[in-house]
Each structure stands twice: as C-alpha cells, then as structure tokens.
Amino acid sequence: MKALSVSKAVTALMLAGLVVLPLYSHLSGNIFILTLFTRVIILALAAASLNLIMGFGGMMSFGHAAYLGIGGYAVGMLAQEGVGSGFIQFPVALAASAIYALVIGALSLRTRGVYFIMITLAFAQMAYYVASGLARYGGDDGLTVYKRSDFSGLVNLSNRTQFYYLCLACLFGVILLIWRIVNSRFGLVLQGLRSNEQRMQAIGFPAKRYRLVCFVISGTMCGLAGALLANNTDFVSPAVMYWTRSGDLMVMVILGGMGTLFGPVMGAVVYLLLEEFLSQITEYWALIMGPLLLLIVLFGRGGIMGLLGRLNRG
C-alpha cells in the first residue's frame, strides 16, 4: 500500500479545510460561508450515520430524515415548554431517536430489499404527518426555536464560531465512533451479514439482533444531527422529515462513496456546495442537478471515493 493515496490526500485536505474555515471567514469577513458550512457539517453528520446502516450494514433506509425531525422537535418542544438547558434537550433528543429507531427497526427488519426501503419510507412519512398534526407545536407551519440550547457557559451556541466547532467536534466524534464500530467484532459481524447472511446465521449469529442494534445506533447519531440542525436554523418544521430530505441524505452517501468512512462527508460537502453554486447561476438549478445525479449513478460507481481510488491505481 502506498503511503499517501490520492483519496487520503483529498480527505485530509478537506478535513483541514473544515478546521480552518472559521479563520478564513473571519479574515475575509464572509459570514455566509460559515453559516453554509455549519449546515453542511450537520448534514454530513446525518449522512455519516446513514452510511453506517447503508454502507456497512447493508440496510437501505429511505426514512432517515425522520430522526432529523425527531431530534429537532425534541429541542424545539422542550424550549417551548421552558426547558432551555442543552444538558436536558440533547439527551432527550438522542433518547427519543433511539426509541423511535428501536420500534421501527424491530418492525422493518422483518422485511428486506425493496420492502425495507418502502417500509422505512412509510414510517418516516408517518412521523411527518404526526409532526404536521402537532397543533400546539406549530403543526404544518413549524416551530420557531427562540432560544438556542443553553450549555451553561460551556459553549455558547449563539456564537457562530463556537457553534461551528461544536458541530465539527460532533462530526469527528461520530466518525471516530463509526470507525471503532466498523472495526470491532460487532462491525465485522455486520459486514459479514451484508455479504452473506445465510452463512453468518449458519455460524450462529442472530442476524436481526445485530442489525437492530446497528439501526438504533445510527438513528441516535442522526438524532444528534437533528438537535444541532434545529439550533442552526432556530426553527423546526415537518418539512425536515419529508421524504425528499431522506433522498438527499441517500444521495450524499452514494455521491461520496457508500461504505467508506469519509465518503458521506465528502458527499455532503459536494452535494450542498453544488446546490448552492447551481442556485446562484440559475433559479432552475434542479434542472441540472437531476440529470447530474442520473449520470453519477450510471457512470460513477463507488462515488467520489471510488473515483479517487481509481485515480490512484490508474
């Protein structure tokens, strides 16, 4: 193995860029770029959590945006009820996501293939309708979060730079955790199940239990992204759970490279920047984005990471 492959170099460059971005923002006075990248990092966190079940666990969930909403609503609802402390809001957001993941995972994992894609989609739509029906918490119109989570002086979420670094720390923490999970015995069993379930079961591993645990871990991670997202936009609405948002997350994972550690981060950065860039050129940015996705699927196997890997070899 070469000491420095192209994909590693690009990844390192991207991560270094993310770390020094606030410095650039301060020096150039460009505040917008900091806000944009805070969003990118939060969605990269969500995409990384999806990658854990999709890339490593082989579970194609089409309802991952539900956790973004659950985490967000946990923060928003608690804030509405006068509980402003982040030490309560964040654990509640994570616990709510974990419970939701446990229930729908236990039901959905009875099915596989396309049925699994569809049933996770249906459950997310259900969550969407529940949120639309919450009249006390804004219903369809969504809920404004007037005060960001309060971590009693530890970090100030209203300070752009501190919030940015909090999100970045969460992203790195989650990726580290995923790396540890994937290389543990548990992770190896999961990847074994992805490649040959029958054999793994014949050896004596309970497939469903392993998958369910993985599903819950992934959902909890995405709940964290939801709690951060609500703080970032100061607003949470059923729209964050809409199925197109789940589609966006899937696109980020595939675009970056499914089943690679940093692929989803790369995918989120490229996808969201492309969206931003195209929407500045033309109002009809989706007219270019849509066919682009089609081309990526048709010709770009393995996403950006796969492409970089081929560059290295070729």
Next chain:
Amino acid sequence: MLLVVEQFLNGLQFGLLLFLLAAGLTLVFGIMDLVNLAHGSLYMMGAYFAATFAAWTGSFLLGALLALGATLILGIVLEMSALRHLYGRDHLDHVLATFGLILFFDEAVRLIWGPAGLALPLPAWLTVPVPILHGIHYPAYRLAIIVVALLVALLLYLGVMRTRVGMLIRAGASNREMIGALGINIKLLYTLVFGLGAALAGLAGMMQAPILTVQIGMGENILILAFVIIVIGGIGSIRGAFLAAIFVGMIDTLGRAFLPNLLRQVLSGAAASTAAPALSSMLIYLLMAIVLVVRPEGLFPANRR
C-alpha cells in the same frame, strides 16, 4: 346514509385511481425489477399535458386523448434514453437515478408552465349530478372515473392474462434470458411495458386533474401511496395491487370522513379536531406496517404464483 354511500363511492373512485398508478409501478417492478420513483412525475406530466392540450383544442376528451399519447411517448423516450441502462443494477441505484429524474421533471414543469398551478375545467355534460340510488345523486365525473378505471383494469387483466403480448410479458418477468434466447425482442418488450405504465400513470393524473389543481409536486404524495399499495399487495402482483388500491382508497377516504366524529365520542372536541387529521393520514401507513409485520412479502407475493 347519503353521506355513507357518497363517501363509499369516493373511496372506490380514489382507490381505482390509485390502482392505475400502482399498476404501472408494479408492472415495471415485477417485470424489469426497476424501482421507479419518477412514476409520480409521469402522473404529473399527464395532468399538465391534459390541461394544456384541452386548452389548445378546446375539447376535454380530445385533450385527454392527446395527453395520453404524449405521456406514452414521454415514457418510451425516458426508458430508451435513461432507465434502460439501469436494468440489472442495484435497487439503490434505481432510487437515486429516478430521484434525480423527479428533481428534473419538477423543475422542468416550473420552467415551462410556471410555478402557479393550472386548472382543467370539466365540460358541462360531466358536471351534472347523476341519480344512482333512490334519492341519492353522485357527480357524473366521479362516476366516469370509476367506469373508466374499471374498464382499464379489465383490459389490463385480459391483456396480460389472455393475449400473446401478455404471455410474453409474464414470461419475461419470470426468466429474462430464456425468453431472449427464444428469439423474443426483450428490449422492445420492456420499452413497451414501461410506456404502458407511463400511460396508466398519465391517465390517473389527468383524471385527477379536474378534481384537484394541476401543480408541481402533485405526483409525489400520491406516489408514496402507490408504493404503500404495491407493498401491501405484494410487489409485482397486479391482482394484489388492485385489491390493495381499493382497500387503501377506502380506508383513506372513510378515515378522513368519519374519524373526526368517532374521535369526538372519546376525546374532547378540541383534542379530537387536532388529532383526527394526523391520525387519518397515518391510517394507511399503520395498515402497511401491520401487513408487513404479519406477511413480510405483502398479501399476494407475485413470485409464489
């Protein structure tokens, strides 16, 4: 009594409409093994075509007929240019590629027809109420939808089960290589099936158009309903899609109509009126969850026939 009959017919009408959409989806999935999220876009295009052609020609029927042809052609072009290359690939690739197509179609419609919705006015002879039972009247147009959809369902059944092309389609579904080796042009067959599915989706869209407005994104909500239906019915099974569509249409319509009153019996008025809409929207998803828990392959798994 009047309300019950009316809502029952509304449920039947909605269910049949959903069947037209789900039939195309399940055909394409069952035969080409392709998950097509852009099916809802074809539904939307059908409605936009119908509204445009009806305005040009000044005739509702002529407009609908032209729109049917246009969606058929659009489906064939789409299959030949893009989707053909996805056969045999991972389902995830299908989801992504067709997700891209949804973005494209929504934006293309915004560019061509503008962000505001269109209306497709009905001709006078379809707006009159028709007496169906003693003292009960029902809108002629909704009756027409029921009749047309039932007719299409029957034709589809006869076409697939009783004709040579239908036989080839069924054969292609069970073994693609074999039927190719027997000298059948499988590519053409697939294009034909996709075009048929597109035309069915377009038909559903244009029939729904006069009831709702023609707008961007109209295909997306109903597409998810169609997915629920084919999952409940068993993917690839037209019979399953038919029964599940009627079932879902009924439950959705009747739930919306009667659930608020039922809830008011147990809950306070305010709580009931806020909970009812959410609960009735959830009803079909709950149904799907129950079906999948009991029968993970749907009610009528196609491959076990």
